Amino acid sequence: MELVYFLIESIVKVVVVFGVLMGAVAYLTLAERKILGRIQVRYGPTRVGPFGLFQPIADGIKAFFKEDLVPAKAHKALFVAAPMISITAAISLFAVIPFGAVIEFFGRKISLVIADLDIGLLYVFAVASLGEYGVVLGGWSGYNKYGLMGALRAAAQMISYEIALALSVMGVLMISGTLNLVEIVQQQAGGHWNAFYHFQFFPFIFYLICALAEINRTPFDMPEAEAELACGFNIEYSSMKFALFFMAEYAHLIAVCAIATTLFLGGWDGPFHLPPTLSWIWFVAKTGVLVYVFIWQRGTFPRLRYDQIMRFGWKFLLPLTLANIFVTGLIMVVRGQ
């Protein structure tokens, strides 16, 4: 009987998370266009529905009815598989992200996370790297020179920033002593957020920079670089395959913000206490602020040159994240923790 309840609980959580995520991705596209529009002193979409609120739905329907082109010389199987790999990896990330405290439902304790894994953070990094295969394979299999360049750049960028990304969270691991994301959040309860209470503010910034590079957004959007590569890795894609790449990018964007919230900003812990059933509000609010920051910097920073990106990753972020491990370790040893 317990197993049946467990399965029902899991299915409900998976369906809810998937539904909310898809809705969030759809409206994030609208939000990004609106915010970028306002930054550039224009309105953004306003025509479809009040304030353009039906625009994502219209975009989705349009994507379904567009012609599904596969270039004659493309590697067909990989060409079709690439966007599917991207979106699957991006959605799968949410399996371990805790979005609320433990709630009681008819006497049953339900923790608001799909799977409470002890290797949560490892799972996140493993799955997030898989998403990059979609970009690399998509760029290569389309038999297009721009696409190939985009894929090569994506690969180079990923291997340069992945190390700094993994090193930037090391301080949090040392402090919390676990890879379990639920436990990491519980240890930050009562305002003991890692970013402020435990001197992890700079790693928090490093994490955000590396995350930007991992999800290929401005100023690190070299794989797409509209100005030079005419959209880069997804150049040969059309209809829903093209849309899948974009949904993957936005889902991944929400995921990295949610992980930053979990690791550095205390997850569902807030300045004042909310009942467990409403604790997810803090989580959504913090993730939303980070997402807004990501859109904001897209409207603010120009795209960097390629060698600048590589130099920044290897000569700046890598030594600094290593230094952070030293400093965090030193503080903990001196304090005798």
Next chain:
Amino acid sequence: MLLNYIPVLLLIGVAIFFACFAVAASALLGPRQANQTKGAPYECGMPTLGPTHQAVPIKYYIIAMLFLVFDLEVVFLYPWAVVFRELKVAGFVEMMIFIFILLVGFIYVWKKGALNWE
């Protein structure tokens, strides 16, 4: 507990199903009027020049090898970081020696100019 992984598989299954559904639906719903021009690689309206999959100079292969070295370092650091509190000073000193040795290599690579992009 292995049971914990069932929800993860469920979510991955839903994601794969969604991806297949989206690709299949757009393939069925969209018009199909393929012709030779549409099948050609898109190069901004210019006639295609030469094959795409020829030998491309990949300048970052040294960086790719450095990636292996440092990613292995990260792999060693993760378990250390998780048990850092129990290891106390001894663990800290040991890991700093390890990082220092790698750092010497890193400085050597830096001075050699392997991180510069020509």
